[in-house]
Amino acid sequence: MISDLDICIRVAVAFVLGGIIGYERQSRNKWAGLRTHVLVCLGSCLIMILSINIYYSVQGQTNADPARLAAQVVSGIGFLGAGTIMKEGATVKGLTTAASIWVVSGVGLAVGAGYFWGALFTTCLVLLTLTTLSRLEKSYSQGYTATLLLSIVDKPGQIGKIGSYLGQHCVSIRDIRIEEHDDHGHSLLVTLMLHFPDRVNVNEVIANLMAIDGVMAVKRE
Structure with a gap:
């Protein structure tokens, strides 16, 4: 006691x-x-x-x-x-x-x-x-955050290729939203909220994402 x-x-x-x-x-x-x-x-x-x-x-x-x-x-x-x-x-x-x-x-x-x-x-x-x-x-975690809108072809491994590129440049995905971009389901609209290190230029990332096969358009929201 x-x-x-x-x-x-x-x-x-x-x-x-x-x-x-x-x-x-x-x-x-x-x-x-x-x-x-x-x-x-x-x-x-x-x-x-x-x-x-x-x-x-x-x-x-x-x-x-x-x-x-x-x-x-x-x-x-x-x-x-x-x-x-x-x-x-x-x-x-x-x-x-x-x-x-x-x-x-x-x-x-x-x-x-x-x-x-x-x-x-x-x-x-x-x-x-x-x-x-x-x-x-x-x-x-120093850096800045930006949201990118990607129009991509709906095929296996497409999101993986985008994620691999971002990971190689130390860009982390904070949020992702995927929805069909057309009525036929051939393309997807991907909304990515990304965190960029200070040394990484978002415009360069957009240009390099555009060069990935299957990525039709990329713009910053």
């Missing part, structure tokens, strides 16, 4: 660790910031403590599983995380914040179970991921 003093200590630690992660999200003006992360961490911690204490209070009287109540946090937190995800066209925003809410619930559970060092180390790794790795991610 966890004592009242130990409960207060664990809840206080959850408050601090959840606040550290939440402050990082708040500083970046994310939908879920300091208060949300603190509350999630506190709630998870308290539920874990309740699970342990309830188990000890009925030990020997039933086959209760001490992890059953706490396990609901993992699945239930998904509803809260889903509220931070926004879709704008082909761009999805808020996935990182949703993941941080999910992780901070795990930190709260770990603190509630008494695994302080594991929770502290996880918090440090979360901060490392949200700060250092985000800068690396931005440096990797």
